[in-house]
Amino acid sequence: MKKRKLKIAQLSTPFFDVPPETYGGTELVVSNLTEELVKRGHRVTLFATGTSKTKAHLEYVFKKALGPGKPKSLLSSLAEKLPWTQALPSFYHAILPFEKADQFDIIHNHFHYYGLFFSSLVKTPTLTTYHGDLSTAEECTIEKLILEKYKESFWIAISESQRSHIKTKLKFLKVIHHGVSIEKFPFSQRHQNYLAWLGRITKKKGILEAIKIAKITKTKLIIAGTVNPRDEEYFKKEIKPKIDKKIIFYIGSVNHPEKVKLLKNAKALLYPISWEEPFGLVMIEAMACGTPVIAFDRGSVREIIKDGKTGFIVKNTKEMVKAFKKIEEINRKDCQKHIERNFTVKKMVDEYEKVYYKVLLGR
């Protein structure tokens, strides 16, 4: 039976463009999802920044991206003293799809809690993909309360790990892994003799451990990624002095072509995280190019890497050094195949489509 095409609202964040120029995992996933849904004939309205690029109908409050986490450029000096006013731009942005709720069959919220507050006041069902860290959310009294109040809403987890790290019984309809656009990450059988580390430069992403491993193995490490304002101090104190431009290199934040170049030519991607990473897009991007990933056994890592086949899952830096030494055992073609089979945009959108219909059928 041919299913009817849907009118779908995709609520992204006002912080980065869709797709993002450099950093912005959530916005990248929203872009992949939105464009594929349009291609499949759905009528999609994307609520994002005005400079976003999409074939969907674009709506926005803020023409320009507000930047990392807080909309700094918008804030008066008074608002600096009253940080909660920072929520205003977010609210102003988040309310849009809900005001027009009757124009949509479903509203897909990617903008964490902001989309939830209005969801209970409209008839159109809201589906929330939570892109952040749920494992620490419950430590905050208020976040716990919000999750409790909206547990009956429709939720999607982005990994089994994310789902398992929350005690509140959220109504998870499914775990849907992110997917990459395979054609945008060309495979490379050959590689150069360096390790790559890519991510937001912050402690829990394991950048110090990566540097340590590069030094022990005397292998060149190329670091790429954004430094958010709140991590500037950390970067200056802990990371910058270690960039010796002999073994350790830092190339700043990277756009798509630069990212592809970094990933596909790397011997391996190091991923020594120390938190419950809910997904980790860069792992599937690296493997799509044929580059194996050596990661610490946290968060979603076990769901994404095939241990011994597309990389190695290890416990600590010592094991990571060992794994590095046998990296040539990994067949780069296997990495690519693994992504083609399990982490494509096509597969992700197939799953989301199914969930949309399921939500609508249940009403």
Added chain:
Amino acid sequence: MKKLKIAQIAPLWFSIPPKKYGGIERIISFLTEELVRRGHKIALFASGDSKTKAELFSLTKKGAISQGLSWHDYYLNLLNHSFAFKKADQFDIIHCHWGVMGAFFQRFIKTPVLHTFHNIPTAADLRWELVYKYYQDDVNVVFISESEKRNTPLKFKNSWVCYNGIDISQFKFNPYPKDHFIWVARVCPAKGTKEAIEIAKRTKTKLLLAGQIQPHYREYFETEIKPELNSQIQYVGELSQEELSDFYGQARACLYPISWEEPFGLIMTESMACGTPVIAFDRGSVREIIKDDKTGFIVKNVREAVAAVKKIDQIDRRECRKWVKENFTVKKMVDSYEKIYYQILKN
């Protein structure tokens, strides 16, 4: 007139009524209890440690501040609004007291909403641009003074001024004060703690300071206020509602040398209710609340305040009490709100 089903949505910072500090919370409590007494069906959305005869709906056991949450945790109040607006069909009218975010939620419901602006952001604040402008034409706003209304950078189509009222029975009239002056408020520059001390020093009078020190003004207290304290200038801490009546009543006058556009200033009415005149700087609502030369003196600066202190005995303390009784009672406030509710429902 038919009795109404009204939702009162309070901010969740403190209980309703508050245990100590919390003017907005006190007003919400007065309004709620008096409406219940008049036979209306009230649902109060407030913290679980609130005391009310209305039906209480609580997301939290305690006020947010006493749970150690920060003023910046706006999420909790948003959740409270979302929670209350979800029940909108059950009410004839919804009365929001948070001024800021309530407007966002009213788009989704049919029940009319009234917002009391217990305080307003400064003109440069983003909120005017982002929230109020957006809702300018369809929010019903109560300002708590003409001054507050004037200081609002936007014109609202449907707005009223409704003065706060106090329960005058909680404030004992004292015709025989002692010889000292008082200052009562949150310790901070806007409320003129330092200026009050300056006035006392210049007139060589005893001054008792009372009020809460919030964490972000701790430094102001330590560096600007504490070094001035001695047997003549004393800080007595934060007083409970019961202690305040005697505290006001025993003073010759209450100093109110504010340096901001105070939207109302409950302290002035409480002081006058005890018979104690107020010497205040001419800012915000002061001109509407003090009858100059009759219930206190309205002055421009410390120099003029010093002169006023010297002629304080010209004030008849009975006039102060009478003035409050006639203009700033709970009864009068609730009469006004009732009228506004019916007017909104008629439209």
